[in-house]
Amino acid sequence: MLQQPTRFTDTQLSAWDDLITRAAKGSIQALTDMSGQDIQSNLVQPYKIDVVEIPNSLGGADKVAVGVLLGIEQIPSFHIALIHSPQTAFQVVDILMGSEIGTTVGLGEMEISALGEMGNIMSGYFLNIIGDETGYELKPTPPSVRMDMTGAILDYAIASLMMETDEVTMIEASYGTAEAKVDGVFAVMPSPELQGLIIDSWGVK
Amino acid sequence: MGGEVVAGLTLNSTVVGLGELKYADKPGEELTCLGLGSCVAVIAWDRVNKQGAMAHVVLPECTPGREPTPKFADVALPELLENLKKKGARPSQLVIKLVGGAHMAPAAAPSMPLMRIGERNIEAVKAQLKKLGLKAIAEDLGGNNGRTVRLDVESGRVTVVTAGTDKTNL
Numbered sequence: 001m002l003q004q005p006t007r008f009t010d011t012q013l014s015a016w017d018d019l020i021t022r023a024a025k026g027s028i029q030a031l032t033d034m035s036g037q038d039i040q041s042n043l044v045q046p047y048k049i050d051v052v053e054i055p056n057s058l059g060g061a062d063k064v065a066v067g068v069l070l071g072i073e074q075i076p077s078f079h080i081a082l083i084h085s086p087q088t089a090f091q092v093v094d095i096l097m098g099s100e101i102g103t104t105v106g107l108g109e110m111e112i113s114a115l116g117e118m119g120n121i122m123s124g125y126f127l128n129i130i131g132d133e134t135g136y137e138l139k140p141t142p143p144s145v146r147m148d149m150t151g152a153i154l155d156y157a158i159a160s161l162m163m164e165t166d167e168v169t170m171i172e173a174s175y176g177t178a179e180a181k182v183d184g185v186f187a188v189m190p191s192p193e194l195q196g197l198i199i200d201s202w203g204v205k
Numbered sequence: 206m207g208g209e210v211v212a213g214l215t216l217n218s219t220v221v222g223l224g225e226l227k228y229a230d231k232p233g234e235e236l237t238c239l240g241l242g243s244c245v246a247v248i249a250w251d252r253v254n255k256q257g258a259m260a261h262v263v264l265p266e267c268t269p270g271r272e273p274t275p276k277f278a279d280v281a282l283p284e285l286l287e288n289l290k291k292k293g294a295r296p297s298q299l300v301i302k303l304v305g306g307a308h309m310a311p312a313a314a315p316s317m318p319l320m321r322i323g324e325r326n327i328e329a330v331k332a333q334l335k336k337l338g339l340k341a342i343a344e345d346l347g348g349n350n351g352r353t354v355r356l357d358v359e360s361g362r363v364t365v366v367t368a369g370t371d372k373t374n375l
Contacts, residue, residue: 052276
């Protein structure tokens with residue numbers, strides 16, 4: 001099995017975990033700014049995972065979910081995914097649009113646009129925090145929003161990661177409001193190639 | 206088919222995960238690939254010995270420097286055929302079916318080769334089948350939706366479920 005690069009020191013890897021954790025928390029904070037609601041992060045956790053296990057860790061390969069998938073322009077094998085159950089995704093749309101919870105019952109053009117914008121903002125904050133810290137500028141691709149089986153939503157991301165590696169450090173974050181525990185997952189899957197480029201440009205020894 | 210149904214799977218279900226190749230040969234057993242997108246499930250059923258194999262192909266070909274594992278079409282298919290032969294199957298008695306290979310890439314995907322990954326997986330699997338002297342008799346390929354596929358190894362029945370739809374026999 002191809003492993004993550006081991007050329008990094010423990011200090012560099014620890015600083016990397018700390019950086020992506022702060023970036024993920026920052027991107028959840030961005031949801032508060034976007035929606036005007038007080039959205040808190042419940043859990044932000046970086047961990048190593050076999051690429052083949054990613055769908056299981058995000059709810060199960062055949063579980064129907066609403067996914068927002070983004071990449072970055074420079075590196076094909078880097079992915080950010082927002083995964084919610086359909087009911088939760090509808091709640092998220094209600095929160096984002098300031099509607100009464102229960103108003104949204106399906107995904108039309110406006111709902112897809114709202115979820116895509118959520119992906120834009122969260123990934124934008126995430127990448128800006130990394131850029132501010134390391135000087136490595138990253139631009140997200142436009143989001144892709146779809147309701148499908150979780151495995152199918154993630155297949156493109158997984159295939160591109162598996163071209164390069166069998167294991168990644170993924171960061172997973174869940175979030176919600178005090179009234180509505182949203183239980184969404186914000187998963188960031190940086191490829192070893194990208195991780196290496198960022199750490200190399202960072203200056204942490 | 207027997208077996209208690211638990212969350213859509215029977216107790217005798219064996220999940221064939223990403224990049225795996227698995228076999229089953231006992232009555233009541235089934236092999237299943239869950240949530241296929243651009244991946245392709247290659248299903249081979251030995252109608253004489255009532256045994257089956259399923260490969261969950263993720264990528265078309267093993268590139269230099271990579272460990273040759275069944276996640277690649279050019280590794281999975283020869284290995285599948287070789288192992289079924291060792292278990293007593295003759296190529297002429299194999300019923301081959303293909304499922305998956307959907308176009309799942311985001312519209313703005315930055316990498317062209319990856320944008321066609323579903324299509325490339327289909328091409329690679331079919332090229333390998335041809336090389337091995339095999340041909341699929343049924344397929345549910347392409348499109349842009351996820352699929353779950355199951356093989357009942359006793360009857361050879363293959364069922365496909367697309368998100369939000371009832372299962373169909375292939």
